[in-house]
Structure formats: C-alpha cells, structure tokens
Amino acid sequence: MTATIIFILAGTLAATVPLLLAAMGELVAEKSGMLNLGVEGMMAVGAAAGFVTVAVTGSHALGLIVGGVAALLLSGVFATLSIVFLANQVAAGLAIGILGLGVSAGIGKNYEGTTVTPMPKLSFGALGDVPVIGPALFSHDIMVYLAIAAAFAVWFVLQRTKLGLIIRAVGESPQSAHSLGYPVALIRTACVLFGGAMAGIGGAYLSIAYTPLWADGMVAGRGWIVVALVVFGTWIVPRVTLGAYLFGAISLLELSIQGLGLNVPSQLLSASPYIVTIIVLVVISRNPVLIQLNSPMSLGQTYRPNG
Amino acid sequence: MKLIRKTIKHLAAATIATAMIAGAASAADKLKIGFVYPSPVGDVGWAYQLDEGRKKLEAMFGDQIETVVVENVPEGPDAARIMNQMASTGAGMIMIGSFGYMNDGLKLASQKPDINFIHASGYKTAANFGNFQTRNYESAYVAGMAAGYASESNTLGVVAAYAIPEVVGIINTFTLGAQKTNPDITVKVVWLNSWFNPSKAQESAKSLIAQSADVIFSLYQDTPSVVSVAEEEGVYVVNTSSDMKKYAPTKLLASMTIDWGPHFVTQVKAALDGTFEGTAYWGGMADDAVGLASLSDDLSAEQKADIQSVMDEIAAGSFHPMTGPIIAQDGSEKIAAGESIDDGAMRGIDWLVAGVETKLPN
Amino acid sequence: MRNIYLEPRTERSAFAPFLVSMLAVCLTIIAGSGLFLIYGKSPIAGFHAIFIEPLQSSYGIGEILLKLGPFLLIAQGLAIGFRARVWNIGAEGQLIIGAILASVVAIRFDGSTSSLLLPGMVLAGALGGMGWAGIAAWLRTRYNANEILVTFMLSSIALQILYYLVTGPLRDPQGFNFPQSITFSAAATFPILIENTRVNASLIIALVVTVLAWVFMQRSLMGYKLVVGGLAPHAARYAGFGEKRAIWLALLIGGAAAGIAGVGEVAGPLGMLQRTVSPGYGFSAIIVAFLGGLHPIGIVFSSLLMALIHVGGDFARLSVGLPSAVTDIFQGLLLTFYLASSLLLTHRLRLRKPDAVLTAEAAE
Structure with a gap:
C-alpha cells in the first residue's frame, strides 16, 4: 500500500510537469487576450526537437532549450497570423496545431521507437532516505521543481509587477491599453512566444524525461488538456497549478483503481478533465461579476489598431 | 587510362543491354508484393518484425520479386485506398499487417481474384485471402518459466492492451509457465484499453512495480x-515481438520473438507457382515462427536447460502449454487432467487461469 | 517597406475571395516544394503524385468524391455559424455522436431489410449532432459559457464516449473482444453510386445540403438576419432576430450537418462503428470552411481541393514514398497562407506617395 501511495505521489509530480509548464505558457498568452489552440502541435514539435537534440548531443539541458525554441518559432507563426495579419485566433491556432503535428512527425521520422537516457535525478542526500516522503518527493529530476518555480514566477510577474499589470490590461481591453500608451501588439506577441516556449519545454520534458523515447503521436492529447486546464483554473495561477496536479494524477489514479479491482470505465476518467472544466466554465460564466473578475475580456478577439 | 575508360563504357553498354532484356523479361513475371503496416517500422516492434519478414523475402527471392x-x-x-492503389499499380500479392484491415482487404480480394492477400491476425479467409498468426502462447509459457525462476516477490505484472483472445491466451500460458517453476506465483494485469500509449504503458509498469x-x-x-522503465527501476522484464536487449541490457529476462520469414517464404513461393490458397496459418515453435531471444544469464545453466527442454517438447508437439488440469479464476476446472485445449477453443479463449488476480474487463 | 501601407477596403470585389484562395494555394505549392526537397524528393514528382495521379483513374476520382462528402457537409454547416460569428470548433465531436446514434439504430435493427432503416440512421445521426452542439448552444445562451471552449471540450468527451461504447455496450459479441461493432447489414449502409468505387449515396445528401446552404445564406431573409445578428447583435435585435436565436440556429445547423457526416462514415466506407470514425474531418472542415471564404460555392471548391490533398497525399506515400505527415503539413500550410493572404480581403496594399508629391498635391 505504501508503495502505491509513493507511486501515485511521485508519479503525479512527474506527470504534471508537461501539463504545468505548457499551462503556464498558455495562461500568460490568454491573459494578454490571445487564445492559442495550437498547444498540442507546439508540444509535439517541442517533444520531437528536444528528443532529437538529446539523441544527438546527449545534453538534456540543450534538449529542453531546442524544444522550447522550436515551439517558440511555431508560436511565432501564430502571433504573425493573428497579430500582424489580423487573422481569427481560433483558425490560426488550429493551423499551427495541425502544422506542428505534421512537422513533429517529420522531425522524429528517423528516430521512431528509439530511446534516450532519461534526465538524471537530483540527489537530496539524507532527505531522499526519509520513508515515503523521500521516494515520493525527493526522487526527481530538476524539472519537477523548476516547473513549480515557473508557476510561482508566472504568478509573481502577473500579480506583483508592472509588466503583469500591463499584460492583464492588454487582455482586458487592448483599446484602452493602447490609449494608455502600451505597445499592445508587442505585449501580445511576447506573451504568445512565451506560451510557445513553455509548451515546447513541456513537450521536450515528455520525450526526454517522462517517457524518454520518441513515438509519433506521443503527446496524446495533453495539449488539449492544457487548454482545458487554463479554463478550469479560471485563469488564476494557483488554481491552474492545482488543476495541473489534479489532471496529472488522473491517469495514475485509473491504474490504481484497476489494481483495486474497481470497475470504473477508464474512459470516464479520461473524459473527466473536460467535464469538470465545462462545469467550472458554466459556474463562472453565469455570473457577470465572476467572469469579469476571472477571464480576460478580450480573449480570442482580434485587435485592430485603427479600428 | 583510355583503355580503362573504354572498357567501362563497353561494360556499361553491355550491362544496360542485358538489364533491358532482363528487365523486359522480368517485368512480366516479377511478382510485386505490397506491404501495409499500421505503425512506423522503427527499431523494434510489430511493424519492424513484419518488415524483417519482407527483408527475408528479398534475400530469398532476389530478382523474382519486388516489394x-x-x-x-x-x-x-x-x-482501403492504400491497398487499392497497390492493386492498381501491379501488385500481385499484398500483405496487410493489422487486424482492422480485414474487411477492406477481403472486399478488395473478392474484386481482384488475381491478387493474393495475406492478413496478419484476422480470422476470415477466402480463396485468395489467407491470414497468419503466431502461437505466441507457446513462447509465453517458457518466458513465464523464466519469470517464475527470477521472481522473488512471487508477483508478476503484465502490461496489456485489450482483452482479445490472443492476449488472454498469452497471459494464461505465461502464468502457467511461471507456476511450473514457482507454484506460489500470482499475476497482476493492467489493461491499457489502447493499442498505443507509451506514457501510460510506462505508468502501468511503475504501478505494477x-x-x-x-x-x-x-x-x-x-x-x-x-522495457526501459524496468531497467531503470531494476526489475526483470519480458517482452513480445522483437529482441529488446539493448533497451534493458541487464534486466531483460527474455524476449519472445516472432519470425514471419518462413511463412512469408512459403506463401510467396505458392504465389509464384500459382498454387496459393487462402489458409489460416498459426505458426508455432515447430515452424520456427516463435521463440525466445536473449535469455538472461542471471538464470542458472540448469534453469536454462529446463526451459530449453520444454521448448524442445513444444516444438516436437509432445507438450501443449494449455494441458490440464487447468483451473480458471472462478475456481472451475476448465481443462481436465491429461487433456489439452484445441485450436478452436484457444482462438476464442475468454477466461483467465487461477493465479491471475486481475479480472477481465467487461 | 516604409512606403507600403495597408488601407482598409471600402468595398470588396466579387473575385477577391477567389484570388486570395489562389494566392494561398500558390504559396503552399512554393513552400511544399521546399518540403519535398527536404525529404529528398523531386517537387515535380511530389506534386504530380498529389495533384495529378488521383485524377488519372476512375478509382482515384471516386476516392476524391468519397472524401468530398464529409468535407462539404461539415464545412457548409460550420460556415453558416462562422458567418454569424458563432465559433463551433467541435464538429469532430458532433460527427462522432452522430455516428454513434446512427450505429445504435443499425445495431438495434440488425437484420431488418426495411428501406426506412437508413433514413432512420440519418435522422438519428442528425439529431445526435444537433443534440451535442445543442449543449453548447444551451450553455452559451443560458449561462454565457464561451462556445469555442465548450464545443472543443465536448469533442474530447465525445471521443471518450465512443471508446467506451466500442469496448463495451456496442462491441460485437462475436468479435473476439476487438473494439468494434458488428458489420452493418446492406440495409444499414448507403448504396454505392459508381461501380468499382466507394462513392455512396451520402454524397447526394452533401450536395443537397450545399444547395440548401446556398439558398439559405444568399437568398433567404433568415440567413441574412443570421449573418447580421452575428456581426452586430444590436442591429439584429432591431431587425427582430435575437442573438440567442442566432446562436441556437448556428450551432444546431452545424451539429446536424456534422452528425450526418458521421452517419456517412459508419454507413459508408466503414460499415461499422470503430475507434477511428473520422480521420479528423471535423477539424479539417474548419480549414475547408475558411479556405472557401465561408461561402457555399467557395466551399465546394475548397472541399474538392482538400479531398484531393488527402487522397493525393496517400497516393504520394506509395508512388513517391512521402511520409503520411505530408498531408498534415499541407493542410497547416494552406490554412496559414490563407489566413495571411486574407488580410487582402479587408485591406489593400498601397504605395505611400513620396512626401514631395503629397506636398505638391496639397499646394494645388
């Protein structure tokens, strides 16, 4: 039983990393009013580019960087389309999403089914030997902790800095932000690129640390879960973080439920993130005050500087 | 220098001429064989194994065939489109490598009686449509013996996709083999309910550990x-399809391998001779279609010899892995002492043996 | 660059949408050539395989017509909603639910030879798609929940429902536990229209829907009001057509069309319910709708193009050895370039006159 508890705790911490990283990126982009539905494609590109980098160079740090940069470039296409060319964000997001899935298959083509050594685990000395807590909390690679730090940093920037205030102002009303003299296009572009980089790092973590192999389609819908996650957390960093751990635990929970011999359809668990997200969305949307407080009011709307 | 150049020129001309004659001749009788795989060939796995069979064909028949x-x-x-396109671009034989291609393949076979089909893992046949499977339950039995020897906790874990009869049969013989060398063995199974999900497979392995x-x-x-998670976590691992030693150099107990070569060769030979018949092939150890590879050196010489002797018996037909008395999960005796399961029952098996703790999903 | 600027268009030329789509196709071909070179293939051979080869045989043309059906159906339905600015991006889920309900009818009445069976399945599929999209309409109109997010989540939920049903309640009891239903009887499948192809009668439904979409959008007052209602809710209310009605109408039409497309798959080329009901038609149709300029006639051309790319992409795998990813990349490129090019629909490029000329003009 203890072993199963450790498995769920430790497993959740690791399984959450790709979700949390990508969700923080998507959260920032959405806070600025940019709804990028291409997360699945960006994560896939990050996973493929990161994996190939590690397979060639052996450096996990470089893998994360290259994965992040590759997805950042893809998100640059999204930013160009929706900010410079004033394209519909839904369409632009789907465009880079499908492009990303195709490109990732192309990048990983010659590495199908190969593995790399996983990212090394940190050593915490005596802490790692504490029963239950040691193996559950202190048996991980550095990204497990950096992802939490990243969430904290995003919270800090959004809530406690001038930059965060500007991002939120742009997301609330690009027109007002513009008239206050803020560079709306620049802020939105930067937020989208940040979102791309984070999705790419999350994807790379998946292919070089969590499941250290490349197989076409291995992102397996996590990008869609990330989109749901940001809504589930009502665009609030601590809630999104909590949601990430909750969603991260779901697949592990399913395995444990199977182990206990309970008869819960796995599909119900797989669908649960989406079901609860719709419920949350309905709860916050029905109340005009709540929705105004939580969701970026200009989300998904094209900003025309002169119109 | 000049002479060499001249000679090369002549040789080249001669070669082209012969090639053209040969080409004209062989274009007519060269058998074009199409292969359709459900997944990328990659380094290991199902499609890789099918492609190994294709390579054997090329090595064996050389100029007589084109793949x-x-x-x-x-x-x-x-x-269906891929198969049809193969048919319309001159394929005389098509190998379709996944269960789900069955109905489309069968439909095409009835439209094109001149083209011979061989289908992996299905259950329907026609005059020009055969299927092929391997008796992986045979190699699973001996792999189970190895697992029984190696286990100290007396608990084995299986990561499986769907509870199709083939998978159920393999889990059964794996369990029986393990119980033969270690009577206290129990087996836990995780059903993935998906053919492909590497992350979930890995999580499942960890949960079993x-x-x-x-x-x-x-x-x-x-x-x-x-396989690589097992190496990382330091537990033994057995796998199907390909030899995966390189992914778990110290912890791979054995790989249950498949060799499609022999069957492909006889089928292509029949197609070339015009004697092709759509048969249901179920190749086992006797046909060299299944076997064990990379049996771990952590097993003693005695244990290895024991495993080998059972393999010999299976190959010789003197031992069937599903020989009674076999008790099912619910305690009922499914196969009486001295009897063994027949092929029909084995193909449709839908019960697990005692010792497997996990129930079948319903 | 300094001398080029964008000027909003005051009026649109009738040919502008067509030209923009052609520009996107040209740009895709240029970028595609680069892609072929990366894969070490000749662009000419690649494009020949994708755009010419499928047209050279009756089978290839049949396959294009087979793909045309779902693209046409879903995209026509979606475009009506998109023009009203109702963003239903969950057609994939509506297709799946439509396919499931039609399959339930087919399985329940297996063995029946009634000529009402197939129409019953189409009805069930349409209702299924409408019902699934209706959830989003209800949540939007009743609770103000964003329909983009809701339709999207409902798609993922629909997929899990499908997985559950094919591994359980709708699984073929004699099918050795493989995750698929029984094979539908002849009465539960669409008849083949052209011999030796897979083109079936569901294409006729798609064509009829296209005509209806054209009449509705271009000729009916309701269609006009719907578009106005989407563009400017206040103006619509003045015209007696509420925003809520527009949302309901847009989602129900889109859902019904996608649901029928789902019936076309299970009662067409598949002939059963299985895990893969659609190779992403619901998402590709969004691309088709945009590429067709959200216009019923434009969508006919964009559906044909998309069907050609899908079928041609498969042809190129065998004849040129291109990987399957090429189809995805082409779709992505096409939409990317279309979105970039369509700026020219609303704006025109102008050369800024040199300051000297401007001052001279001012002086006059």
Whole structure:
C-alpha cells in the first residue's frame, strides 16, 4: 500500500510537469487576450526537437532549450497570423496545431521507437532516505521543481509587477491599453512566444524525461488538456497549478483503481478533465461579476489598431 | 587510362543491354508484393518484425520479386485506398499487417481474384485471402518459466492492451509457465484499453512495480517504454515481438520473438507457382515462427536447460502449454487432467487461469 | 517597406475571395516544394503524385468524391455559424455522436431489410449532432459559457464516449473482444453510386445540403438576419432576430450537418462503428470552411481541393514514398497562407506617395 501511495505521489509530480509548464505558457498568452489552440502541435514539435537534440548531443539541458525554441518559432507563426495579419485566433491556432503535428512527425521520422537516457535525478542526500516522503518527493529530476518555480514566477510577474499589470490590461481591453500608451501588439506577441516556449519545454520534458523515447503521436492529447486546464483554473495561477496536479494524477489514479479491482470505465476518467472544466466554465460564466473578475475580456478577439 | 575508360563504357553498354532484356523479361513475371503496416517500422516492434519478414523475402527471392511498403496506415477508411492503389499499380500479392484491415482487404480480394492477400491476425479467409498468426502462447509459457525462476516477490505484472483472445491466451500460458517453476506465483494485469500509449504503458509498469511485481511482461507494446522503465527501476522484464536487449541490457529476462520469414517464404513461393490458397496459418515453435531471444544469464545453466527442454517438447508437439488440469479464476476446472485445449477453443479463449488476480474487463 | 501601407477596403470585389484562395494555394505549392526537397524528393514528382495521379483513374476520382462528402457537409454547416460569428470548433465531436446514434439504430435493427432503416440512421445521426452542439448552444445562451471552449471540450468527451461504447455496450459479441461493432447489414449502409468505387449515396445528401446552404445564406431573409445578428447583435435585435436565436440556429445547423457526416462514415466506407470514425474531418472542415471564404460555392471548391490533398497525399506515400505527415503539413500550410493572404480581403496594399508629391498635391 505504501508503495502505491509513493507511486501515485511521485508519479503525479512527474506527470504534471508537461501539463504545468505548457499551462503556464498558455495562461500568460490568454491573459494578454490571445487564445492559442495550437498547444498540442507546439508540444509535439517541442517533444520531437528536444528528443532529437538529446539523441544527438546527449545534453538534456540543450534538449529542453531546442524544444522550447522550436515551439517558440511555431508560436511565432501564430502571433504573425493573428497579430500582424489580423487573422481569427481560433483558425490560426488550429493551423499551427495541425502544422506542428505534421512537422513533429517529420522531425522524429528517423528516430521512431528509439530511446534516450532519461534526465538524471537530483540527489537530496539524507532527505531522499526519509520513508515515503523521500521516494515520493525527493526522487526527481530538476524539472519537477523548476516547473513549480515557473508557476510561482508566472504568478509573481502577473500579480506583483508592472509588466503583469500591463499584460492583464492588454487582455482586458487592448483599446484602452493602447490609449494608455502600451505597445499592445508587442505585449501580445511576447506573451504568445512565451506560451510557445513553455509548451515546447513541456513537450521536450515528455520525450526526454517522462517517457524518454520518441513515438509519433506521443503527446496524446495533453495539449488539449492544457487548454482545458487554463479554463478550469479560471485563469488564476494557483488554481491552474492545482488543476495541473489534479489532471496529472488522473491517469495514475485509473491504474490504481484497476489494481483495486474497481470497475470504473477508464474512459470516464479520461473524459473527466473536460467535464469538470465545462462545469467550472458554466459556474463562472453565469455570473457577470465572476467572469469579469476571472477571464480576460478580450480573449480570442482580434485587435485592430485603427479600428 | 583510355583503355580503362573504354572498357567501362563497353561494360556499361553491355550491362544496360542485358538489364533491358532482363528487365523486359522480368517485368512480366516479377511478382510485386505490397506491404501495409499500421505503425512506423522503427527499431523494434510489430511493424519492424513484419518488415524483417519482407527483408527475408528479398534475400530469398532476389530478382523474382519486388516489394513496396507503406507504413503508418491507420485502421480506418483510408487503409482501403492504400491497398487499392497497390492493386492498381501491379501488385500481385499484398500483405496487410493489422487486424482492422480485414474487411477492406477481403472486399478488395473478392474484386481482384488475381491478387493474393495475406492478413496478419484476422480470422476470415477466402480463396485468395489467407491470414497468419503466431502461437505466441507457446513462447509465453517458457518466458513465464523464466519469470517464475527470477521472481522473488512471487508477483508478476503484465502490461496489456485489450482483452482479445490472443492476449488472454498469452497471459494464461505465461502464468502457467511461471507456476511450473514457482507454484506460489500470482499475476497482476493492467489493461491499457489502447493499442498505443507509451506514457501510460510506462505508468502501468511503475504501478505494477509499486504493487510488488518484480518481473514485468510488456505484452504487445510497440515501443520499448516498458522495457526501459524496468531497467531503470531494476526489475526483470519480458517482452513480445522483437529482441529488446539493448533497451534493458541487464534486466531483460527474455524476449519472445516472432519470425514471419518462413511463412512469408512459403506463401510467396505458392504465389509464384500459382498454387496459393487462402489458409489460416498459426505458426508455432515447430515452424520456427516463435521463440525466445536473449535469455538472461542471471538464470542458472540448469534453469536454462529446463526451459530449453520444454521448448524442445513444444516444438516436437509432445507438450501443449494449455494441458490440464487447468483451473480458471472462478475456481472451475476448465481443462481436465491429461487433456489439452484445441485450436478452436484457444482462438476464442475468454477466461483467465487461477493465479491471475486481475479480472477481465467487461 | 516604409512606403507600403495597408488601407482598409471600402468595398470588396466579387473575385477577391477567389484570388486570395489562389494566392494561398500558390504559396503552399512554393513552400511544399521546399518540403519535398527536404525529404529528398523531386517537387515535380511530389506534386504530380498529389495533384495529378488521383485524377488519372476512375478509382482515384471516386476516392476524391468519397472524401468530398464529409468535407462539404461539415464545412457548409460550420460556415453558416462562422458567418454569424458563432465559433463551433467541435464538429469532430458532433460527427462522432452522430455516428454513434446512427450505429445504435443499425445495431438495434440488425437484420431488418426495411428501406426506412437508413433514413432512420440519418435522422438519428442528425439529431445526435444537433443534440451535442445543442449543449453548447444551451450553455452559451443560458449561462454565457464561451462556445469555442465548450464545443472543443465536448469533442474530447465525445471521443471518450465512443471508446467506451466500442469496448463495451456496442462491441460485437462475436468479435473476439476487438473494439468494434458488428458489420452493418446492406440495409444499414448507403448504396454505392459508381461501380468499382466507394462513392455512396451520402454524397447526394452533401450536395443537397450545399444547395440548401446556398439558398439559405444568399437568398433567404433568415440567413441574412443570421449573418447580421452575428456581426452586430444590436442591429439584429432591431431587425427582430435575437442573438440567442442566432446562436441556437448556428450551432444546431452545424451539429446536424456534422452528425450526418458521421452517419456517412459508419454507413459508408466503414460499415461499422470503430475507434477511428473520422480521420479528423471535423477539424479539417474548419480549414475547408475558411479556405472557401465561408461561402457555399467557395466551399465546394475548397472541399474538392482538400479531398484531393488527402487522397493525393496517400497516393504520394506509395508512388513517391512521402511520409503520411505530408498531408498534415499541407493542410497547416494552406490554412496559414490563407489566413495571411486574407488580410487582402479587408485591406489593400498601397504605395505611400513620396512626401514631395503629397506636398505638391496639397499646394494645388
């Protein structure tokens, strides 16, 4: 039983990393009013580019960087389309999403089914030997902790800095932000690129640390879960973080439920993130005050500087 | 220098001429064989094993045949198009490598009686449509013996996709083999309910390890995800399809391998001779279609010899892995002492043997 | 660059949408050539395989017509909603639910030879798609929940429902536990229209829907009001057509069309319910709708193009050895370039006159 508890705790911490990283990126982009539905494609590109980098160079740090940069470039296409060319964000997001899935298959083509050594685990000395807590909390690679730090940093920037205030102002009303003299296009572009980089790092973590192999389609819908996650957390960093751990635990929970011999359809668990997200969305949307407080009011709307 | 150049020129001309004659001749009788795989060929796994069979054909028949491959063809409305295109571009034989291609393949076979089909893992046949499977339950039995020897916790874990009869049969013989060398063995299974999900397969392996399994069986997982996790976590692992030694150099207990070569060769030979018949092939150890590879050196020489002797018996036909008395999970006796299961019952098996703790999903 | 600027268009030329789509196709071909070179293939051979080869045989043409059906159906339905600015991006889920309900009818009445069976399945599929999209309409109109997010989540939920049903309640009891239903009887499948192809009668439904979409959008007052209602809710209310009605109408039409497309798959090339009901038609149709300029006639051309790319992409896998990813990349490129090019629909490029000329003009 203890072993199963450790498995769920430790497993959740690791399984959450790709979700949390990508969700923080998507959260920032959405806070600025940019709804990028291409997360699945960006994560896939990050996973493929990161994996190939590690397979060639052996450096996990470089893998994360290259994965992040590759997805950042893809998100640059999204930013160009929706900010410079004033394209519909839904369409632009789907465009880079499908492009990303195709490109990732192309990048990983010659590495199908190969593995790399996983990212090394940190050593915490005596802490790692504490029963239950040691193996559950202190048996991980550095990204497990950096992802939490990243969430904290995003919270800090959004809530406690001038930059965060500007991002939120742009997301609330690009027109007002513009008239206050803020560079709306620049802020939105930067937020989208940040979102791309984070999705790419999350994807790379998946292919070089969590499941250290490349197989076409291995992102397996996590990008869609990330989109749901940001809504589930009502665009609030601590809630999104909590949601990430909750969603991260779901697949592990399913395995444990199977182990206990309970008869819960796995599909119900797989669908649960989406079901609860719709419920949350309905709860916050029905109340005009709540929705105004939580969701970026200009989300998904094209900003025309002169119109 | 000049002379050499001249000679090369002549030689080249001569070669082209012969090639053209040969080409004209062989274009007519060269058998074009199409291969459709459900996943990318990659380094290991199901499609890789099918492609190894194709390579054996090329080595064996050389100029007599020509092979074309389309990999990563999802089961669905688009698979029929690939097959049809192969048929219309001169394929005389088509190998379709996934269960879900069955109905489209059968339909095409009835439209094109001149083209011979061989289908992996299905259950329907026609005059020009045969299917092929391997008796992996035979190699699973001996792999189970190895697992029984190696396990100290007496708990084995299986990561499986769907509870199709083939998988159920393999889990049964794996369990029986393990119980032969270690009567206290119990087996836990995780059903993935998906043909492909490397992350979930890996999580499943970890959850089984957490439930004290110390030998993990990666059953029909196309990627080495489970095998490499076992190496990382320091537990033994058994896998299907390909030799995966390189993914778990110290912890691989054995790989249950498949060799399609012999069957492909006889089928192509029949097609070339015009004697092709759509048969249901079920190749076992006797046909060299299944076997064990990379049996771990952590097993003693005695244990290895024991495993080998059972393999010899299976190959000789003197021992069937599903020989009674066999008790099912619910305690009922399914096969009486001295009797063994017949092929029909084995093909449709839908019960697990006692010792497997996990129930079948319903 | 300094001398080029964008000027909003005051009026649109009738040919502008067509030209923009052609520009996107040209740009895709240029970028595609680069892609072929990366894969070490000749662009000419690649494009020949994708755009010419499928047209050279009756089978190839049949396959294009087979793909045309779902693209046409879903995209026509979606475009009506998009023009009203109702963003239903969950057609994939509506297709799946439509396919499931039609399959339930087919399985329940297996063995029946009634000529009402197939129409019953189409009805069930349409209702299924409408019902699934209706959830989003209800949540939007009743609770103000964003329909983009809701339709999207409902798609993922629909997929899990499908997985559950094919591994359980709708699984073929004699099918050795493989995750698929029984094979539908002849009465539960669409008849083949052209011999030796897979083109079936569901294409006729798609064509009829196209005509209806054209009449509705271009000729009916309701269609006009719907578009106005989407563009400017206040103006619509003045015209007696509420925003809520527009949302309901847009989602129900889109859902019904996608649901029928789902019936076309299970009662067409598949002939059963299985895990893969659609190779992403619901998402590709969004691309088709945009590429067709959200216009019923434009969508006919964009559906044909998309069907050609899908079928040609498969042809190129065998004849040129291109990987399957090429189809995805082409779709992505096409939409990317279309979105970039369509700026020219609303704006025109102008050369800024040199300051000297401007001052001279001012002086006059």
